[in-house]
Amino acid sequence: MEVKRGRFRLSVLEDSAQDCEVQRLIEREVRIREGACKLLAACSQRDQALEASKTLLTSNSRILALMTQLQRMKEAQAMLRAGRRSSDGASADERLPCAGKVAISDIRIPLMWKDSEYFKNKGELHQCAVFCLLQLGTEIHDTDLVIVDRTLTDICFDEPVIFTDVPPGFDLRVELYSSCMEEEFSMGFSTRRLSRLGSASSKKFMATLETAASCSSHSSGTGSPGGESPVLLPALSVRGPKYHLLAHASLTLCHAQNSFRTHDLTISDTEGSSFWLPLYGNMCCRLVAQPLCMTQVVMCGKLRIRVCEYDELLKLKIK
Numbered sequence: 164m165e166v167k168r169g170r171f172r173l174s175v176l177e178d179s180a181q182d183c184e185v186q187r188l189i190e191r192e193v194r195i196r197e198g199a200c201k202l203l204a205a206c207s208q209r210d211q212a213l214e215a216s217k218t219l220l221t222s223n224s225r226i227l228a229l230m231t232q233l234q235r236m237k238e239a240q241a242m243l244r245a246g247r248r249s250s251d252g253a254s255a256d257e258r259l260p261c262a263g264k265v266a267i268s269d270i271r272i273p274l275m276w277k278d279s280e281y282f283k284n285k286g287e288l289h290q291c292a293v294f295c296l297l298q299l300g301t302e303i304h305d306t307d308l309v310i311v312d313r314t315l316t317d318i319c320f321d322e323p324v325i326f327t328d329v330p331p332g333f334d335l336r337v338e339l340y341s342s343c344m345e346e347e348f349s350m351g352f353s354t355r356r357l358s359r360l361g362s363a364s365s366k367k368f369m370a371t372l373e374t375a376a377s378c379s380s381h382s383s384g385t386g387s388p389g390g391e392s393p394v395l396l397p398a399l400s401v402r403g404p405k406y407h408l409l410a411h412a413s414l415t416l417c418h419a420q421n422s423f424r425t426h427d428l429t430i431s432d433t434e435g436s437s438f439w440l441p442l443y444g445n446m447c448c449r450l451v452a453q454p455l456c457m458t459q460v461v462m463c464g465k466l467r468i469r470v471c472e473y474d475e476l477l478k479l480k481i482k
Contacts, residue, residue: 182236189229196222203403213292213308213342216404220340221296221305228301260331261461263454267414268323269423270295270306271447272339274440276313288312290344291438292404298336299326310344311440318440329452335414337446339428340406343437407438412446419452 196219203215295306306320318339326335410428418426428446432439 182233185229185233185236189226189233192222192225192229196226206403209344212403216342216406217294217305217308217340220406221303224296224298225301225303228298228303232301261454261456262328262330263452263457265299265326265329265333265335265419265450265452266323267297267335267337267448267450268321269447269449270318270320270337272318272410272428273443273445273447274311274316274318275443276316276441291341291440292344292406293318293339293341293409293440294406295320296338296340297324298338299329299333302326311341331416331454333416335450337412337414337448338408339410341409341438341440342404342406345437407432407436409438409440410442410444410446414450416452419450421451423447423449 199215199219199222203212203219206212206215290310290312292308293311294308297304297306304324304326306322306324309318309320311318326333408431410430412426412428414426418424425445425447428442428444430442430444434441
């Protein structure tokens with residue numbers, strides 16, 4: 164009985180530590196979102212506005228995912244206190260397959276322009292800023308921004324994205340967001356330099372927001388009083404680019420291969436939308452998975468093999 168009580172206390176302490184960590188991550192994303200809103204309201208350059216709007220959307224997605232995880236943890240703790248968890252839960256967890264790493268790279272989304280637009284170069288030059296949002300559980304990553312027009316045949320995101328501590332039954336959601344360039348800022352600077360917003364400018368922008376979030380955390384104190392979840396205020400209504408979900412796909416363990424593969428895309432909007440792009444309805448990428456048991460020691464010790472019985476059987480066969 165004392166052993167069970169000790170395990171229960173240890174489990175409660177671990178759950179409390181996990182709650183604090185999730186709340187800390189939520190508060191960090193809230194501060195980043197507030198910084199993105201302020202920058203979006205004050206910036207006067209289109210590349211800054213596009214990056215700020217992308218950061219705002221990514222932070223909102225992370226906050227929702229973390230809040231969902233926190234709610235599930237609270238429910239699991241309530242069930243544990245009510246004694247609804249089975250007594251053999253620990254032994255069942257030991258029989259579960261190990262977690263691993265999942266990496267996705269070389270994303271290619273082909274475009275299907277009309278002949279008059281691509282080959283004859285007729286009509287207005289329709290430009291959209293697009294990026295991918297990759298979500299696996301509470302871990303969310305965004306790609307660099309790409310400016311797309313009729314001179315491109317594929318939307319390419321080459322940089323690899325790695326997810327850690329992934330269960331075997333994972334569901335990787337890939338979302339493609341688009342924002343029409345024509346309906347946003349009508350500024351006089353050239354958009355040629357925006358043909359691709361590289362990772363250097365994106366990293367510099369995120370570093371500025373994270374530094375501001377860190378300073379805000381130190382000045383106001385980390386964590387909310389009483390260990391409660393932070394109050395999530397609605398995002399400010401600011402002028403700037405608006406991203407819309409253009410298409411999405413879900414990838415699981417059965418899609419992981421060593422080779423470059425094609426997957427189906429679900430298109431979320433119609434041709435009449437200003438942010439619409441002529442997608443084929445497919446996405447090519449490389450998805451790989453590696454269990455932790457291939458890179459970490461799972462079991463160690465001495466292995467004792469009894470060969471006496473095998474030797475006796477071998478002698479009988481020889482006779």
